[in-house]
Amino acid sequence: MTTVSPDTGVGGLLRGWRERRRLSQLDLALRADSSARHISFIETGRSRPSEEMILRLAEQLDIPVRERNALLVVAGYAPRYAQTPLDDPAMASVRDGLARLLAGYEPYPALVVDGTYTVVAANRGIALLMEGVAEELLAPPLNAMRITLHPAGLAPRILNLAEWRADLLAQMERQIALVRSPELRTLYEEVAAYPVADQGSGGSRAAERTPSFALPLVIEHGGQELSFIASIATFNTPMDVTVAELAIETFLPADHATAAYLRERLA
Structure with a gap:
């Protein structure tokens, strides 16, 4: 044998x-x-x-x-699952479905990322939050982790950055433990090394408003404090590597003031 x-x-x-x-x-x-x-x-x-x-x-x-x-x-066998580029004609129904989902979620923010957090689609709610992000971070391909945690990105406006950063890094660590991805490991090492500015008492006040059921993203925009609860959805029983690694992240307003602000800005 x-x-x-x-x-x-x-x-x-x-x-x-x-x-x-x-x-x-x-x-x-x-x-x-x-x-x-x-x-x-x-x-x-x-x-x-x-x-x-x-x-x-x-x-x-x-x-x-x-x-x-x-x-x-x-084991000496051929791969069973294809890896079809998202821009392939065969993926038209996936692209169309994602576009409808993101548009239907407006005015609330939503985006789709791949296995290395590259943004493949986003709606106007996400575009609104990214106002003020440095141009170099908005050059394709956009990376959600880089935009969120970079000092020239959203990080200075995230009022509970310490908690949110720790949660995102833990999420990446769990993913790295599941997949052998040098690209994901490199990204993790990069974003984990970003300097974190002292937020003073702002972070503490944001933490005090944390709902007991989930950690919110508390972010300042246009002088308004916005609070969101994030959720992540994936495809059920995917048969293609590309589809399997897509994640749809949506941000639900955590209070009425946030919802009203988004409706007004994206009316």
Whole structure:
């Protein structure tokens, strides 16, 4: 029987994902309709899993689509999931649907980013908030993390920057733990190194107004203090890497004053 290194082969990768999900071999075997012995043989390289078994285990371990392709390639199989550029004619329905969604959410801000936080679409609410951002940050390709945390971006106007920055960096850390993306790691190191100005008592006052159910984004715009609750949506059961890595981020006004201000400005 031909074996592969348990550290570099598909078995080692699957073991890493299983441990990350905090499942025992028996737990995974029960979920994947297999046996703990077979899972053990796969992880140690004593058994070469079939393409079907890899995909079944990946589904039970909730492995991102891009990483499922990587598992298949390591095991000697062809990638299963395509990676179609968003501007491809085949993606017209996706683009149109996103455009309608963003427009329908106005006057409230909403945008779509890819797996490295590059902005692929945004509505007028986002454009309003970005007034005053340095021109170099608005040159394509726009990056949501860079625009938010850069000292020449939104950061000086975010009244609870310390809390919001910590939340965004933690979000990136969780994503880096799930996907092997040098680009995402480089972006994280860049934005984490941005200097953070002392906000004095402004940040404390913003923190005092934090709703108990979610951390808001509290930002100043045109002399008005705006407060938003952010939510992120992704596509259900994506079969394409590009679609799998798209995220729709919407900002719901956290108070009536914010909602009224946006309606007035974007009437």
